[in-house]
Structures are given as structure tokens and as C-alpha cells.
Amino acid sequence: MSLNNDKFPVREPGGVYDFEVVPPPGWLISSGNPKQSVRFLPLQGSVAGIYAEKPPHWVGLMPELLISGRVIGVxxxxxxxxxSITLTGPGGDSVxxxxxxxxxxxxxxxQGDWTVVFASAASDWRLVRTVTVNNAPVEMVTLRVGDALPAPQPRPVLEHFDWLSRSVIDKLPNGHLGLNWDYLLAVHNQEYAGPGYVNGLTSGHAVAYNSSGHPVTVTAPAGQVFDFxxxxxxxxxxxxxxEVLELEAFRDGERVARHETTLSYLGPIWxxxxxxxxxxxxxxxxxxxxFVADDLMFRVQGE
Structure with a gap:
């Protein structure tokens, strides 16, 4: 803004200007004030020559919370x-x-814990999953009709990367949390200028990324398995x-799962x-x- 300066959209003394926030796709305005009107008054000696009588209020944005995914045939x-897919929410209502x-x-x-039931009478298939929705939309890795859930590994582990303290960036060493890691780096969320390092943070102060954009591989120690x-x-x-993130999972050299998802720098998906x-x-x-990752959850063998 600048008083009577045609180079600036806000320039008229006493003028009332309308402001509107248009949320990006997949986002909602949470504060209920997408449109605001502000009057600008002249003030000699001020930086711009005019000022906002009542400056606009902050506008809250939040991601649209969804559970999404894909089911494929065998x-x-x-x-x-x-x-069919039946989802039952924390209040007991189903859709x-x-x-x-x-x-x-x-x-x-x-937000809350959801029970998701996949079913096909023609295929004699019923699969029950529990999904927790926090502050981000949930995308389920592609499911195949007939899929069943083997017993889980006994020891849950959470990699939040907030052990990072001796430097602003560090490699994940093999053996960390009982797994082997290749090309995944932990970094302080303020170290780089990319907005996704900040917007992708879901806890603490650190996130992880794939070094130089190369593929990241997580493996179990020889003779062991894990759950992602x-x-x-x-x-x-x-x-x-x-950008598209491609996930592949293997067991004994055979690929058992593949999934693609589209990533945003505005915020994460679960x-x-x-x-x-x-x-x-x-x-x-x-x-x-x-890519930026945070709060990765695994289960590993052992107590």
C-alpha cells in the first residue's frame, strides 16, 4: 500500500478494500472469515502515508480430513x-x-479412531482395519481383494527424529531402532529454506528427508522381518x-505391496x-x- 501511488492496489485515503482468502485445494478455512473489509486512513509521516483503521484478522487454514485409498483385484x-467399505467413527456413526x-x-x-471394514461377498473377503485420524488426511496403502493381516510384530517403535541434538543434520545409522537405514537423513526443520521442512513437522523439532532425492531403503537385520x-x-x-512418492515393500525378494501418493509442501498426509x-x-x-517424513511407526521383532 502507498498513498495515491498507482503502483500499489491499496492507495486511496478513506477507501474500503475487500480481502478474500482462497484456500488451496484440499484445505478449508477454519476461522469462518474468508472475506474481510478494511478501511484505510491517511496519516502524514507514516511509512506508506496511510494505515489500516482496523487491520484484518488472522485467517485459519486446516487440511480437509479424509480417509482415502484404492482397492484392486487379484x-x-x-x-x-x-x-464395499464401511467406516465407523469415534462417535459410533457409520457410513x-x-x-x-x-x-x-x-x-x-x-479426528479420532475409525474402524474401516472392507468386504466382498463374491470373493468371501472381509478385512478390518483401525485408522487414527489426527491433524492430517489419511491415505491407505493400496489394498488387494483377499488381503489378510498377518500377526503383528511384538515391539512397536516410533521414529520421530527428535534425538537430533549434536548437529542440525545426521544420518540414521544401521541398527537404529532395530532396523537398517540407507539414504535417510534427520534434519532440524529450520535448517533449509524449503517450506515443506516446516509444514511437514508433526512433532518435536526434527524431520527426515531422502538425501539428494535418492531412494530410501529400510531393511530388517538378516533373518528378521518388520512391520511398517x-x-x-x-x-x-x-x-x-x-511430486509422486512411490512405496514398495518386499518379503524374501518378492514385492508384496506397491503404492503411489501425491505429496504437498503445504502439509503432510498420514x-x-x-x-x-x-x-x-x-x-x-x-x-x-x-520428501519430508516425520513420526514413522514400525513394529520389530524382540521384546
Missing amino acids: GDAPLPADV TTGLANNGDFSVPVT VGGYFSVAWNNAHE LDAELRGIDKLVLTTRHYWQ
Whole structure:
């Protein structure tokens, strides 16, 4: 703004100007004030020559909370037409939905614990999953009709990266939390200029990213397996908005799961994996941008 300066949109003394915040796709205004009107008055000697009589109030933004995912058929078999998904929320209310032609589903939800039941009578299939919704939308790793859940590994471990203290950046060493790590770095969320390092933080002060954009591999010690429960993922740089993260899980050299998700620098998604009894997890960005990860949950063998 600048008094009577045509180079600035706010310039008229006594003028009333309307301001509107347009949320990005997938985001909602939480404060109920997307539009505000502000009058500007002249003031000799001030920086701009005018000032806001009552400056606009802050506008709150929040991600739209969803549980989404995809169900596919077995091998080359088509998806059964009777596949249904029933979600029961923390208040006990349930909603049942079908699938899009490509097997996708997406349901608006609230915070709390949700029970998600996948069923197909034609395939004699019923799978029950529990999903916790916090402050981010949830995307479930692609499910295949007939999938069952093996018994979980006994010891849950959470990698929040907040052990980072002796420097602002550090490698994850092999053996950390009972797993082996390749090309995943822990970093203070303020170290780099990329907005995703800050917006992707979900706890503490540190996040992780894939070094130089290279694929990250997490493996179990020889002869062991682990579960990947899930984690929060975003992308580090605004230029990389909608970069694709590819997840692959392996057991005894065979790929048992594959999933793709689109990342945002504005905030994370919770990738709900629940991949059990695997021995290798690979996380790759399609164009070698840095993803940002926080609060990765695993289960490992041992007490």
C-alpha cells in the first residue's frame, strides 16, 4: 500500500478494500472469515502515508480430513462389483461407500479412531482395519481383494527424529531402532529454506528427508522381518508440489505391496501402510525431489 501511488492496489485515503482468502485445494478455512473489509486512513509521516483503521484478522487454514485409498483385484482379475467399505467413527456413526471405477475411495472424516471394514461377498473377503485420524488426511496403502493381516510384530517403535541434538543434520545409522537405514537423513526443520521442512513437522523439532532425492531403503537385520505401520509424508520444496512418492515393500525378494501418493509442501498426509512381515521397504520420489517424513511407526521383532 502507498498513498495515491498507482503502483500499489491499496492507495486511496478513506477507501474500503475487500480481502478474500482462497484456500488451496484440499484445505478449508477454519476461522469462518474468508472475506474481510478494511478501511484505510491517511496519516502524514507514516511509512506508506496511510494505515489500516482496523487491520484484518488472522485467517485459519486446516487440511480437509479424509480417509482415502484404492482397492484392486487379484492379479489381472477385475475388481469384484460388490466391494464395499464401511467406516465407523469415534462417535459410533457409520457410513458405507462403494468404489470408483478405478477402485478409489475417499470419505470425509473427523479426528479420532475409525474402524474401516472392507468386504466382498463374491470373493468371501472381509478385512478390518483401525485408522487414527489426527491433524492430517489419511491415505491407505493400496489394498488387494483377499488381503489378510498377518500377526503383528511384538515391539512397536516410533521414529520421530527428535534425538537430533549434536548437529542440525545426521544420518540414521544401521541398527537404529532395530532396523537398517540407507539414504535417510534427520534434519532440524529450520535448517533449509524449503517450506515443506516446516509444514511437514508433526512433532518435536526434527524431520527426515531422502538425501539428494535418492531412494530410501529400510531393511530388517538378516533373518528378521518388520512391520511398517505408517508415517507422515510431505514434499520439501514448493517447486515440487504434487511430486509422486512411490512405496514398495518386499518379503524374501518378492514385492508384496506397491503404492503411489501425491505429496504437498503445504502439509503432510498420514500414509497408513500396515504392511506386516516385510524385510525391505523402499521409498522413492519420481523426480528425485526431497520428501519430508516425520513420526514413522514400525513394529520389530524382540521384546
